[in-house]
Amino acid sequence: MATALVILAAGMGTRMRSDRPKVLHEVGGAPLIAHALRAGLALAPERVVVVTGPGMEDVAAAAHEEWPEAGIAVQAERLGTGHAVAQAAPFLQGFEGDVVVLYGDTPFVRPATLEAMSAARAEAEVVVLGFEPADPARYGRLVTEGEDLLRIVEWKDADAGERAIGLCNSGVLAAPAPLLFPLLDRLEPAAASGEYYLTDVVALARAEGARATVVRGAEEEMLGVNSRADLAAAETAFQARARAAALETGVTLTAPETVFFAHDTVIGRDATVEPHVVFGPGVTVETGATIRAFSHLEGAHVSRGAVVGPYARLRPGAELGEEVRVGNFVEVKSATLDEGAKVNHLSYVGDAAVGAGANLGAGTVTCNYDGVAKHRTEIGAGAFIGSDTMLVAPVRVGAGAMTGSGSVITEDVPDAALALGRARQVTKPGLAARLMQMLRERAGKTKDR
Structure with missing residues (x-):
């Protein structure tokens, strides 16, 4: 009928x-x-x-x-x-x-x-x-x-x-x-x-x-919703149902009561979700992936064997390949990380494509916004991005290329090349001791007044 x-x-x-x-x-x-x-x-x-x-x-x-x-x-x-x-x-x-x-x-x-x-x-x-x-x-x-x-x-x-x-x-x-x-x-x-x-x-x-x-x-x-109290009760009921369903399908939740799901969250069997993880809408986590504690994901796809967190944020458009590592205090948005890529510490990767096996050091930032429009960064397979590198998009770092720590990269880097974008270090022997002595003497005179 x-x-x-x-x-x-x-x-x-x-x-x-x-x-x-x-x-x-x-x-x-x-x-x-x-x-x-x-x-x-x-x-x-x-x-x-x-x-x-x-x-x-x-x-x-x-x-x-x-x-x-x-x-x-x-x-x-x-x-x-x-x-x-x-x-x-x-x-x-x-x-x-x-x-x-x-x-x-x-x-x-x-x-x-x-x-x-x-x-x-x-x-x-x-x-x-x-x-x-x-x-x-x-x-x-x-x-x-x-x-x-x-x-x-x-x-x-x-x-x-x-x-x-x-x-x-x-x-x-x-x-x-x-x-x-x-x-x-x-x-x-x-x-x-x-x-x-x-x-x-x-x-x-x-x-x-x-x-x-x-x-x-x-x-x-x-359960009908007529008040804010009803809405809170409905959320509690929804989460209880979602957690039970995840456990039933073979997902490990080490502290189920602390994990929050969205209406369309999909998690594969043998995935592990640690405490205090929040899934916003549009997240798929495949078999064997691990989402570590205090991470927030929305609009993201996490492939088999990948590890996210702790304290990571995946925003809409984050696409993580197999065995990818996204570590603590890393944010990924509108970016693809191919198989085995690593972004382990204190980094922002937005509007970017990161090749297989590439390694982004701590403090790496793809500078994707110029105040008006967004621009893309491309990082080739096997590239090594030194810590505290600023990649000013649009820019491409080639396969197997490297950037020196603390560099600001504004031009494309060819495959297998090393790019340094920082001022030359100048060392003044003994100046630190003299400077500190001067500061102490100045502070003492100020105190005597």
Whole structure:
């Protein structure tokens, strides 16, 4: 059966105390709405509609990063979840498949759970995702009889018997479009709030002879984000899941609770990650690599057997070949380091290509920015860059070439050549002792005054 996703993302989230829409706040380096979309995309939907509010073009842009063809429906008035889903109708005209309703502020619904809901559609027209929280609190209750869902009761409307039910409503729902949208047109506003609730669809569908049922998910999947405290809890939950997944796939984490992952971090088996490492978005670490303590990586690729850190920073565009060494207090950005290259101490390598087996001494800097534009540095295979060398780009140091320590290199260095770019040393015998004596005498006279 064909599937369409409707993602509800119109809420501003006033409890977030933020100028940004709630669904743009990030967990694991990705906005909440991206997590919701990715879960839904596991169903291979034919269409995706994101319901936003007025002036929320930034939410639409975030949705389009995940699904460029997504339709953007604007809910001009926030009149409840049923009203919000109804705004997707113009984008799904003629669609005969299933509609799955998700929420942009609920990032952890598992693809497997959504697949179970799709499978349950073979037995019932309306499928609701339920869960049994440790504390049901004020969640809506799912009233069932066997496998049938009879109705959804909001907590404020529930009697004592209904409040005793432990099965709660997540809000996630699946139903065929030809059934769902006519039912939405028949919703009545709630007396107290004037809002139209999606939950009322269940009773309306049953009144027409349709069957409704429940698929149960885990409580941690239903974590919604409505406040900064919720956001922190969501980040904690995400990191716990990411760490467990890494350990399960054969990654060594020597202090798992201190390692932080992004939503798309990929680490190969037999890689080792030491304490206090942060992975920003876009990082791949291959089998057998080691990321030492207190390193920060984003937008980087680390090949097999490479060692990074401690205290290293890999910025976007860092490409490390096999057996590369990037050591303490080294920063690499938009640079390729070929197999076996070494940058072990206190260096900056930006907008550069470093050849296989090249060795960059402590304090090497590729001076890539002239105040207006960036320029590239090329260092050939097997080159040796002396400590404290400034490579003023654009410049090329040839294969097997060397630079003297403390040099400022402003011109290309041919293969196998030695380049020195520093002033000649001048030595004045005995001058240090005389200078120090003069300074002491001057200091003494000043003190006597």
